[in-house]
Amino acid sequence: MNKIEAKNVDVYYGAKQALFDINMDIEANKVTALIGPSGCGKSTFLRCLNRMNDVIDICKVSGVVKINDYDINQKDTDVVRLREKVGMIFQKPNPFPKTIYENISYGPEIHGIAQSKSEMDNIVEESLRKAALWEEVKDRIHEPGTGLSGGQQQRLCIARTISIKPEVILMDEPCSALDPIATAQIEELIDELRKEHTIIIVTHSMSQAARVSQNTGFFHLGKLIEVGSTDKIFKNPTQQQTQDYITGRFG
């Protein structure tokens, strides 16, 4: 079943076109990796899926992006509800300058999810456990989240995102600021998370895409060149450009 269907998506930054007629289907409860050289539009496409491009003044998006068969690019789409359902993890860990607890309770609070203090405590613990961070921070959840290491901060951001139980999690190069050990932890976590969430991950590392994803889309110069199962893309791509990129001939 397709969780997300993008049809004829064009994106412009001012006069410059960043994405050209993207058509892509994303399967539920799978990890879809978006790969491609820098500036190819994969992050831009990712940001189309929760309307984060709205934040950028000069950015114009056209086309249809359906999530659960609902077009999110309509004028009257409730962006707050959309982002509650489609969470996002950023390239650089961005915990709020608050305690670990407050970082996670932020989402449930603004969406009115928890009714009581104990319910909130449960959400915080559950989210931290799912993000494989609970054991490391359980004694200091009232200390600032900014005091954690980079890898811990990124897992805190993941915990923060899953605290409101989004259906889709978008990850924009979540490991690019992390060391190999922290990266391995996050990758393990991604595989765990896909049981409950649909995950789309932008990555620069082809080996990471091969390790964590089931499906892969290859972007180049704002166009989606090829999309398919990760196995097929990496072992038997149909497009010459994909072949060249995978084998490291450019990019």
Place this chain on the structure above:
Amino acid sequence: MNSVIFLTIVLLALSSYFFGRKKAILIQSNKRLTALPKFYGYYLAIWCGAPAFLLYALWSIFEPSIVRFFILSDYSSQGLLEGELNLFYEKVKSLSRNQYSGELTAELQRSAEKYLNFRDIAKWSKVVIVLSLLIASTGYAYTKISNNTKTREPVEIFLKGVFFLSSLAAILTTIGIIFSLLFQTIEFFQVIPLFDFVFGMHWYPAKAFVRDASEALDPSMYSDTFGAVPIFAGTFFIAFIAMCVAIPIGLLSGIYMAEYASKRLRQYAKPVIEILAGIPTVVYGFFAALTVGPFLKDLGLSLGLEVSAESALAAGGVMGIMIIPFISSLSDDVITSVPQNLRDGSYAMGATKSETIKRVIIPAALPGIVGSILLGVSRAIGETMIVVMASGLAANLTLNPLESTSTITAQIVVILIGDQQFGDPKTQAAFALGLSLFIVTLVLNIVALSVVKKYREKYE
């Protein structure tokens, strides 16, 4: 004449730079230089300009007192008082300028001629000596560079010295000001007990006017005169009113500018707000005294309230308007410097803009905002002109914003305006007030700066 000498030194130093550089290029054809040619130029220019300029400056400073010494040495045997000598010397000077209209005596005439004579000698000997020093030192430096000695190191040492002297001057003047405050204050507290000053409830320095200078100093007559409580209270009260205006408006406009305003609007609106900071406070003063004060009085009358034309409300309100741009601009800056990825993180959680501002951005920027507010407070406490013009000078102890009250700064103005008598408790009271003000603003600034610094460390 002075400007001619000065200009000559500057021009000669400039041309010796080019001369030195050219010389270095000549040397270069035979030998390896010890530094780039421009350092040879700097070296020669410094040796040409610096000693001559130093001598010129010292001469200009000491010339008047040396001339005075020579003129008055004729009369030192007559046993005149210092004041009489001063008067005589002033007469001599005005006679030499043909501005004297008093009684002419032979002594005066002779001294005036001698004075003119000395001035002439001094003038020409200054020219000759300064220029010959210039030539000597330039010659010395020229032989040095001809021998291809090190030039870069002396130039660097000279520049280091210039920087050092500049900072020394800044520090010494600060220390000097603090000590002059301190000494006068100590003298003041020898007459007026510290306790009376800090806890006294009546401030009425005009009482001290009454004293005849020839009368002996009687501390008891100052009891109940220098009680600073009403003016401390007035200072904080007016500052409080000012902050009640400045904090909400400044902060909200800062948030608007940083988060909501479009780039275009910000581009035009921000300078407009900052223009407010460029208005001289005296202008705010008459705005408060002539526009806001009477307006409040009329408004009060129509509501059946008794409002003084010089009310604390008018002064504090206008002072608040004056401080708005500080708080607005500083908090705009700290909010803008909150990293964009925190905003993105919050939006991606489905937070609205106002939730993001309230729950993520303001907490992140809070230390910087607090710092900007504290800087605003220390400005409010130190502000003088608005209070002098708009809030009156009577030190009432009141918490009614519709009455007039006075502040530390306004009282210092009252005390030191016009003729003052040094060594008088009334004058020294100004120093005691100044010192108290200095301590309060110093503490506020230290706290504000340390808070702002802490904030900086967080994101850099």
